[in-house]
């Protein structure tokens with residue numbers, strides 16, 4: 528069993544909670560209200576800016592050309608393709624561009640991005656991969672599982688499912704998983720434990736991110 532299979536097994540309960548979360552279920556069914564989705568797009572746009580920074584930190588610390596290239600591709604996918612998708616969602620859902628750009632991170636977005644940037648700044652390449660893997664993996668998995676049930680009637684939500692279930696996103700997720708497996712094969716017991724823990728934190732934040740959008744979480748004061 529590869530290391531990422533082990534990660535998947537360990538994260539299974541959180542994984543299932545994500546797929547059963549009403550935000551994800553209703554997105555897949557196309558019945559999701561616009562308001563939580565609008566909130567999600569704004570927070571996710573904010574999230575992606577720092578996610579891109581963490582990918583850049585990973586690119587900088589990549590030990591060789593091949594892995595640097597994979598990280599550079601992930602970075603490009605994020606800043607070009609994914610953030611463009613969010614900008615067009617903002618237009619479709621009536622979020623003015625200035626409002627999108629000025630979005631204040633929610634407590635959950637703040638926590639998640641600070642976590643990624645801390646590992647990006649202080650971690651090894653392997654630790655950065657472990658912390659970032661849930662981002663790609665859970666979105667790809669969510670997209671694929673929702674696509675299995677048939678695309679939602681609402682075109683806008685269907686686009687979301689198709690994007691994250693799509694070949695390009697799936698291939699890059701697979702490439703990141705392969706990098707994690709290779710790194711883990713050469714890592715010490717302690718390093719592998721550290722990777723597991725970082726991965727688990729990432730998966731937990733992924734759950735919280737959906738939940739925060741569902742609740743439209745705000746700072747208490």
Ligand SMILES: Cc1ncc(CO)c(N)n1
Pocket residue numbers: 571574575609661662663666733736
């Ligand atoms: C919170 C979150 N995780 C992962 C992705 C996929 O890049 C995203 N857009 N947002």
